[in-house]
Amino acid sequence: GAVVSQHPSWVICKSGTSVKIECRSLDFQATTMFWYRQFPKQSLMLMATSNEGSKATYEQGVEKDKFLINHASLTLSTLTVTSAHPEDSSFYICSARPPSGRNQETQYFGPGTRLLVL
Amino acid sequence: QKEVEQDPGPLSVPEGAIVSLNCTYSNSAFQYFMWYRQYSRKGPELLMYTYSSGNKEDGRFTAQVDKSSKYISLFIRDSQPSDSATYLCAMRRNQAGTALIFGKGTTLSVSS
Numbered sequence A: 001g002a003v004v005s006q007h008p009s010w011v012i013c014k015s016g017t018s019v020k021i022e023c024r025s026l027d028f029q030a031t032t033m034f035w036y037r038q039f040p041k042q043s044l045m046l047m048a049t050s051n052e053g054s055k056a057t058y059e060q061g062v063e064k065d066k067f068l069i070n071h072a073s074l075t076l077s078t079l080t081v082t083s084a085h086p087e088d089s090s091f092y093i094c095s096a097r098p099p100s101g102r103n104q105e106t107q108y109f110g111p112g113t114r115l116l117v118l
Numbered sequence B: 001q002k003e004v005e006q007d008p009g010p011l012s013v014p015e016g017a018i019v020s021l022n023c024t025y026s027n028s029a030f031q032y033f034m035w036y037r038q039y040s041r042k043g044p045e046l047l048m049y050t051y052s053s054g055n056k057e058d059g060r061f062t063a064q065v066d067k068s069s070k071y072i073s074l075f076i077r078d079s080q081p082s083d084s085a086t087y088l089c090a091m092r093r094n095q096a097g098t099a100l101i102f103g104k105g106t107t108l109s110v111s112s
Helices: none
Strands: A004-007 A010-015 A019-025 A032-038 A044-050 A067-073 A074-083 A091-098 A113-117 B011-014 B020-025 B028-039 B045-051 B054-058 B061-066 B072-076 B085-093 B106-111
Touching: A004 A091, A010 A019, A019 A032, A019 A091, A032 A067, A032 A074, A044 A067, A044 B072, A074 A091, B011 B020, B020 B085, B020 B106, B028 B061, B045 B054, B045 B061, B045 B072, B072 B085
Parallel strands: A010 A113, B011 B106
Antiparallel strands: A004 A019, A019 A074, A032 A044, A032 A091, A067 A074, A091 A113, B020 B072, B028 B045, B028 B085, B054 B061, B061 B072, B085 B106
């Protein structure tokens, strides 16, 4: 299957700092990437849809000024959690949609980034 | 009513059992249906992908979609301890750019 990587895999930071998470599609070009958040024993909650070369589309209730998304190339999207607070502690997972002809209707997920804000 | 309903379990079975996992949904516009497996502290891994109604088999896994009942299933035959994970159903409409809608996930434990 397609490979999507995330970096870092886990991060601990102090309240008020910013954290950047990278998502890379390693063996295909992804015009669309997605960012999810998952709390313990909960399902994935879509935060935003990231399209290469354009502004991200945020889901209702997700602050775009707090969760900055940059999809600078066809293989890289970044999520920056600005001025992180303890309530932002969660498991952040990205996914990428492969190009047409390769299960284009589904998504391949990264391994996730665990964020702990102290 | 949530768009996608999935019993979170947990579901515990002995090794070798047949496992049935299910989701119901309310939006008749959903056309693409997937099952993902997620191990603890890992990202979801695509298991099965089905378009519209019907069955699809891949090794020990069979996915079924019944659009008339708005009901999808994943069957696991000869279950193994390595199948212990959380299984998430996901679906989306037939419209470019729309996101996947996930169920809450069912936690499965297979004991040896």
